[in-house]
Amino acid sequence: MYSLIKSLLFKLEPELAHNIAVSLIKSGALSLYKTDVNQKLAVNVCGIDFPSPVGLAAGFDKNAEIFNEIFKLGFGFVETGTVTPNPQYGNSKPRMFRLEDDLALINKLGFNNVGLDSFVANIAKNNINKGSQKIGANLGPNKDSTNRIDDYLDGIRRVSKIVDYITINISSPNTPNLRDFETSSLVNLLKEIQANRISGVPIFIKISPDIEDTDMSSIVESIIKYEMNGIIVSNTSKQRTFSLKSKKVEKDGGLSGKPILDLSNEKLSYIYNIAKKSIPIIGVGGVSSGADAYKKIKLGASLVQLYTSFVYEGPSLVAKINEDLLSLMRLDGVNRLSEVVGTAKLKFK
Numbered sequence: 001m002y003s004l005i006k007s008l009l010f011k012l013e014p015e016l017a018h019n020i021a022v023s024l025i026k027s028g029a030l031s032l033y034k035t036d037v038n039q040k041l042a043v044n045v046c047g048i049d050f051p052s053p054v055g056l057a058a059g060f061d062k063n064a065e066i067f068n069e070i071f072k073l074g075f076g077f078v079e080t081g082t083v084t085p086n087p088q089y090g091n092s093k094p095r096m097f098r099l100e101d102d103l104a105l106i107n108k109l110g111f112n113n114v115g116l117d118s119f120v121a122n123i124a125k126n127n128i129n130k131g132s133q134k135i136g137a138n139l140g141p142n143k144d145s146t147n148r149i150d151d152y153l154d155g156i157r158r159v160s161k162i163v164d165y166i167t168i169n170i171s172s173p174n175t176p177n178l179r180d181f182e183t184s185s186l187v188n189l190l191k192e193i194q195a196n197r198i199s200g201v202p203i204f205i206k207i208s209p210d211i212e213d214t215d216m217s218s219i220v221e222s223i224i225k226y227e228m229n230g231i232i233v234s235n236t237s238k239q240r241t242f243s244l245k246s247k248k249v250e251k252d253g254g255l256s257g258k259p260i261l262d263l264s265n266e267k268l269s270y271i272y273n274i275a276k277k278s279i280p281i282i283g284v285g286g287v288s289s290g291a292d293a294y295k296k297i298k299l300g301a302s303l304v305q306l307y308t309s310f311v312y313e314g315p316s317l318v319a320k321i322n323e324d325l326l327s328l329m330r331l332d333g334v335n336r337l338s339e340v341v342g343t344a345k346l347k348f349k
């Protein structure tokens with residue numbers, strides 16, 4: 001079924017195809033794929049019960065329009081956003097590219113979104129009968145903002161009481177200088193967030209896979225010092241050092257999908273080993289199978305997310321990943337995924 005829809009969608013320019021997919025999903029097209037999640041996959045992170053450790057990464061449901069429909073597929077959570085205080089058009093088009101031979105995407109969307117007012121209204125409208133799955137809100141600043149820290153604080157104030165967790169996105173490669181928050185501006189940002197928190201809603205910091213090891217250590221230190229609750233590893237990559245088949249490798253923007261799997265796993269493992277068990281990690285980047293998800297969990301992720309493989313593999317992917325996770329748990333003789341978090345190590349040069 002999806003192969004037919006995919007062959008039609010893949011004839012279209014990727015952003016148009018995405019918008020059509022969102023409309024189809026809104027109209028209930030995913031009901032055909034409705035699936036239950038086995039209770040053995042449940043994980044508790046930051047005091048929140050997630051029915052499955054597999055979530056949809058930020059950027060797919062940017063405006064919080066379709067998370068309820070997406071839950072039908074077996075996702076344990078959906079991270080909505082990135083949302084900015086004011087509506088924003090984003091960068092000029094075309095700004096999304098398929099690298100089909102590499103099972104990858106490049107995007108330079110630049111936080112196109114409806115803004116916080118409409119986002120908050122959408123969450124209220126769609127949050128009815130949500131069930132046990134969880135929602136995250138991924139926050140960013142407007143490109144032309146004169147005070148980006150205030151933009152994040154504004155987002156925190158507006159969504160704290162209506163979502164299960166918040167992500168502070170400091171790693172998009174498509175907003176100029178945003179990644180300064182990963183280095184020189186990090187402490188100022190986290191101090192302000194700590195001082196302005198209005199509820200106990202967990203706050204995760206999402207980082208890029210292009211960070212130097214020393215910067216990762218300072219990020220972990222600051223996350224602990226300023227009482228953030230977790231870290232998401234990782235966003236898309238600006239690097240083009242991967243051996244990619246597609247010519248579109250030259251496009252500017254963030255690379256996602258299969259080629260960034262090893263890179264994001266390296267960062268995840270590095271962070272787990274310095275953070276030990278003090279902060280939970282959401283592992284994201286290149287997951288396209290149960291084995292990929294299980295590997296991230298073994299390297300230290302308590303939850304995983306995916307985006308690009310969903311575009312390539314379609315709606316039945318999540319149920320398959322959930323099933324494969326159960327088989328892998330059975331093979332290892334474990335009853336709970338929490339038993340295997342961080343049990344494997346990557347070797348570093």
Ligand SMILES: Cc1cc2nc3c(=O)[nH]c(=O)nc-3n(C[C@H](O)[C@H](O)[C@H](O)COP(=O)(O)O)c2cc1C
Nearest residue numbers: 057058059082107234235256257285286306307308
């Ligand atoms: C088209 C597209 C748009 C994205 N938009 C966002 C975004 O708004 N905010 C964000 O934090 N990450 C965004 N991401 C990054 C994903 O959330 C994820 O971190 C990244 O794609 C790596 O996962 P994947 O390899 O499974 O796609 C986007 C990714 C893609 C492909």
